[in-house]
Amino acid sequence: MPAAPGGTSAGAAPVSVENCGTTVTVGTPPERLVTLNEGATEVALALGLESRMAGTAYLDDAVPEKWKAAYDSVPVLSAKYPTKEKLLTARPDFLYASYASAFTDKVAGTREDLRGQGVASYLSPFGCSDKSQVPPTTWQAAWGELHDVAQVFGVPERAAAIQHQQEQQLAGFTTTAAGKDLKVLWYDSDTKSPFVGAGHGGPQLVLDAVGARNVFADLPGGWQNVSWEKVVAADPDAIVLADAGWDTAQSKIDYLEHDPVLSKLGAVRRKAFVVVPFSESTPGVRLADGAARVSAGLSALRPAS
Template sequence: MSGAPVDLDNCGTTVSVGTPPERLVTLNQGATQVALALGLESRMAGTAYLDDAVPEKWKAAYDSVPVLSKEYPTKEKLLASRPDFLYASYASAFTDKAVGSREELRGQGIPSYVSPFGCSDKSKVAPTTWQAMWGELNDVAKVFGVTERATAIQRGQEQQLAQLGATAAGKGLKVLWFDSDTKTPFVGAGHGGPQLVLDAVGAANVFGDLPGGWQNVSWEKVVAADPDAVVIADADWDTAQSKIDYLQGDPVLSKLTAVQRKAFVVVPFSESTPGVLLADGAARVSAGLSRLHQGS
């Protein structure tokens, strides 16, 4: 473990640490999973805010870390854990409604890092690319002096993506990525995690021409697109089964090709957003689309 001082530019804020932190608190599931992937559980003083289940491969490590809150902890609860570094996936963690501003916390001797995909200043948000995801992983690894672990994860994911590309399980398939909202469905657009996954498996995103990572669309546009398959996000706050029930119960949507064929691929929400699990999401979608091709 390296003990060299680190200075990073993070969302327009300079993050400085003199020695690797020993009492990390993660404030969103994405951040928690990066920390666990890097093997930092013994240096975690707390965690908060899950969207879905922590993968089995990290469950024992996760269970060894105190859970401070179901969502964001209060400032008092956070400070009681005596953190020396904070890491969040979204800038919403650092508001007065949550744990306080990054500036306020820095004044108390607690530096922080926000995922480059979750900056409060939209002009600072990183483009959604695999390289940017590995950049976040490497940033955190530098802070904690474990850069060799980040390098190994990146190499493994590069190999995984190469294999998925060679398999091209989505070739010839039009796919809808359905995240949430049954009134005006919130879907994967052309510049986010879903697009990266669908590109990785060779599938066409029916809303890939829309800007941003996610967009609300109309059901009329979904019907016009008539996807061959639907990837459905599964989250604690909006389960995949509730969305499948809606599609199958609607008199119009139930006639879609994908719904008639029950061509659903369920993906945990945490595997649909830019982060250390997105490559696993691509593998899951690839496996699901392969089964559809086989008619099972």
């Protein structure tokens, strides 16, 4: 998989970032980026890199309107992961993914193999294969990924501007405290054993930002499967529902409303639902948008004063 033509310009200093135990070095900012997951794609779009994107793949839900025109200007290689052959046609000089599954022999190949072919790569730190290298889920860590990519592509000022804007957003949510005194269940997927937001992931960051209490904050990790008995015992005041192409919010609402036990939960009877795109529930450039959506949704559920 050859890199795009072009060498290091005279006097240009190589840029290196440490990433999942790998040192990523580029002599000049890449010109043919391919992103292999929605989270990576949206970081690239947020940084205004669309003119340097040779391809993209694998959406979980819809790209937000603010980046829609930019996204539409980039070739879509595949609805999910592209084949190696399809990836070859894009002639990438840099691959960026959110999940380690992109860097396997079945998809792009290992990062070591790619480096041997002259193609640099970056994996979201939250997706590192070695879990000891995954950073704690914090806003600073999410911004750290943004700054890494911006450094590689020579646009550090854009990452700084995004971080500043999101810091201001979060300060506003703290002041509003739309979730004050509310117990919230963050329901991602699975009807047999619900997959829920636990105490150390994107949902927890969002719920902390809006002043709500996560009913499963005491569970380790970012996500956990729990029993419906525990959900009933928690008796949440509101339920945040992840909306993804592979498991829609409406399908979860239908399940809750038609189950003879769950339909009796106060939150279900009151239809105290807040729908959030899956991409706004994972640590990344859209997590602050998720906090905005949850803040607004919880505010709307409160009785008018």
